[in-house]
Amino acid sequence: MIKENIAFSQSSKASPLGRFGRAVKKLMGFVWMIIAPVIIFFLISGAINNIGHGTKDINKPIPWIIIISIFTPIAGGLMIFGWYAIKGEYEKKI
């Protein structure tokens, strides 16, 4: 509660431009959270559409399995990043 009050008093002291910047950072958090599952959706649909339809690497299952397995935690990380942005973890520029 005290923390929230401090944060509120700090944000109320900030210039309009500063407040706008903070709002944009928080709002963009939703975008990062949405992008993450969209990436995984495109990877899975890319795998379904391409596996077995030719002889290139994109037509083999192994690369897709590796890529989707490594990208799933990365997309999870992007969602957490978005969540942190919404929660104001990046309000102070790093």
Add this chain to the structure above:
Amino acid sequence: MAEVSTKGIGKVIFSSSLGTLIEWYDFYIFGMLAKTISAQFFPEGNDTAALLSTLAIFAAGFLVRPFGALFFGRLGDMIGRKYTFLLTLVLMGGSTFLIGLVPGYKSIGIAAPLLVLFLRLVQGLALGGEYGGAATYVAEHAPAGRRGYFTAWIQTTATLGLFVALGVIMLVKNNMTDASFNAEWGGWRYPFWISILLVGVSIYIRLRMNESPVFAKLKAEKKISSNPLKESFGKKENFKMVLLALFGAVMGQGVIWYTGQFYAQSFLENTVRIEFVQNREILLWAIGLATPFFLVFGALSDKIGRKWIMLTGMLLGVIFYRPIFGELLRSADVSEISTEKNPVKLSLRISLNNNDSVITSTTQHYSTKGLYYFTEKNDTIFSDQNKVSKQSKIKILDKRLENPLKIKFIFLIWIMIIFVTMVYGPVAAFLVELFPTKIRYTSMSLPYHIGNGVFGGLVPFIATLLSATFTIDPLVGLWYPIGVAALCFVIGALYLSNKAPSISPEGGGDLEDD
């Protein structure tokens, strides 16, 4: 505060950079000799060998590199930087040398690709651990106000490793016939064997170096982390920095780095169809002329901050990739054949296919655009006289650029490598300054290898995917690096600060003040 002065920094940089350069050299030669290695160890028509080949390509870059970053990062934060990046060097050099000793598939069957796959995975693991150690080691020796400049020397090694790998392969290839080079125990093995000499020298030099003063102080005070993985990724305060480093800087840096140096090379070879040796020559010139700019932008980042230099490099890539690659394609377009010089028939070969005769002719053409190129045509004359003879389409084999056009190509590739120097020059200093000493090796290694190995390494795969889906646009593959760099630019612009670390009131300039 531990003593950090520039005394002896030259030795520190030399010992660290030489080892890292050799590690990159080792990693690159496998990729550059992929065709020959494939023929020797992963023969076509064998499903198991094909599967192992795919694993060697994808698992080494995508899975094992980040795992190596975690494994060696943890080790480096617990036992020290010096011995950890010594170990990665031994592993990398040893596995490279051993790849050069594995007999081909013809001699030992499936054991050959299995051994090569194992050694390639060890290479990926070692690479994952090397960079973070070298960058941390140099940064912890460097004074705060010049950390960008000193770590930029480490940043030159990824590009210089490519330069040395290209140079050694070309040197060997130019001194023997193709048959001698590609034979089972042929010249392609020499670059692998040379590695052991380079690694030996580098190990000798590194053994004589001391531990990083900042880490040594931490160790003396018994403040070393007992669980760097948990502290790096389990604590929100640090994990949010790892995420920011990845999505706001390294992910864009990875695609810019890969597109400028590797995608450009394969684009010139496979899409523009520049002849093998000239293609490498163009890249060597561009890399050689651009490399000093790693130091320029590293030093500049000490003066004006890291953020906008890196982000400007990304933005320039986003804006100029399509115009530059389009210009490369248009400049060597041979739809207009010169009328000034007549084509020269170089060879005419007749072979028999059943009872039909196949006439293969190779011709050299001149284009008004300042290049010449070779074409091949196969005509079939059927033994059955009732059949009309069949003329095949003319196939363009190779193009060779004359000097003015070659210079133009070098310039265009040079511009793209300048973008690389902008994003890559300051990134080591940027990463080491984000994390506290006791978990620095672990925390910076993972985002770096995900950014470069995964996001960067995916450029050719996604480019092929996009080209197969949207067949009309030959530049469609560029939308992946453009998209990733644009996303990273927005995240970096919003969430990163540009304060110069040496004057940071939060103490970001003092690596030991954690």
